[in-house]
Amino acid sequence: MRHHILLPTDFSGNAWSAALYAINLYADEPCTFYFSHAWTFLNTGARTHVSESYLDPLKAKSKEKLAAIKDRAKIESKDRDHKFETFFCIGSLMDSIEIAIKKHNVSLIVMGTKGATGTQEFLFGSNTVTVINKMRQRPVMLVPENVNFVKPTHIAFPTDFNRFYGEELKSLKQLADLHKSQIEIVHINKKEQLNEKQHSNLEMLNTYFKDYEHNFNWITESGKKEQAITSFIEDNDINILTMINYEHSFVENLIKEPIIKKMGFHSIIPFLVIPRVD
Incomplete structure (x- = not known):
């Protein structure tokens, strides 16, 4: 099966880090990677009308950058069953993602996230928050800036x-x-025992993952959930964090700005956000 993976880019270093991580993650898999760029023009000057003769060179420059990233990725992915395409879209980031999903049957979106800014730690940038909030069609993997593939x-x-x-x-x-x-x-314990519904869902998980190496880990709640998860990641050499983005879930709370500013949960490993299936 060939995977189709979307790599949105703003030509920044963290966008390239995310792309490189995806290329290595799928090193042994047949893949087509789509480098996409959402192009918009912000008229911040005195111009009330901007001519095509002014805009066309700007668009061409972005397309050249896309082509250069594609060439760079080909070098990184030498001798692998990987193909690389570019996708240029005029509009918002969400516009470009939604169009790419329909046009190229994208199965996964991989994006870069920014690290600490000044004395405050931010888990996500505004674009990433928008994608997580609105994307209900495909999983999104968020890759921290300058992360090395492990x-x-x-x-x-x-x-x-x-x-x-x-x-x-x-x-x-x-x-x-x-x-x-x-x-x-x-599982972060709130009560000493699971109720009947929780027991049933636990057994379902155990059956679903019967062909996979898996463990159940129990953590006593003694503070913030994000702190407990961070400690678990660090103490158990976790390489990727995954969560399902249900309505009113932990993920939903996690991406709210007031929590992000206060929390110690830092984007230290890739984070796969899986949309709920209604």
Whole structure:
């Protein structure tokens, strides 16, 4: 099966880091990677009308940059079954992503995230927050700036066992298949015992992952969830964090700006956000 992966780029270093991570993550898989750029012109000057003769060279410059990234990726991916295409779109980032999904049957979006800014730590930039909030069609992998690829031997999947799991888990299995990763299911205890519904969902997970190396990990809640997950990541050499973005879920709370500014949860490893399936 050939994977079709979208790599949005603003030509920044962290966008390239994300692309490089994706190329290495799928090193042994047949893939077509699409470098996409959403081009917009902000008329901040005194011009009320901007002629095509002025805009066309700007568009051409962006297309040249896309072509250069494509050539650079080909060099990085030598001798692999990888193809690279470019996709130039006039409009917003979300416009470009949605068009690419329809046009190229994209199965995964891989984006770069910015690191710490000054004395404050930010997990996501505004563009990333927009994509996570609005993207309900495909999973999105967020890759920290300057991250070095490490074979993902352990993938963390935090859950409260309160929801029935369906097609969402297919993305997690596909990710684990790439490098035969062990899935670390993490539950933060609020109560000493699970209720009947939680027990049922736990058993369903155990059955669903019966052909995969997996563990159930129990953490006693003693503070913020994001702090507990961060500690688990650091203490257990977790390489990728995955979560399902249900409505009113932890992911939804995580990307709200007031929490981001206060939290110690820093974007230290790639983070796969899986959209819920209604």
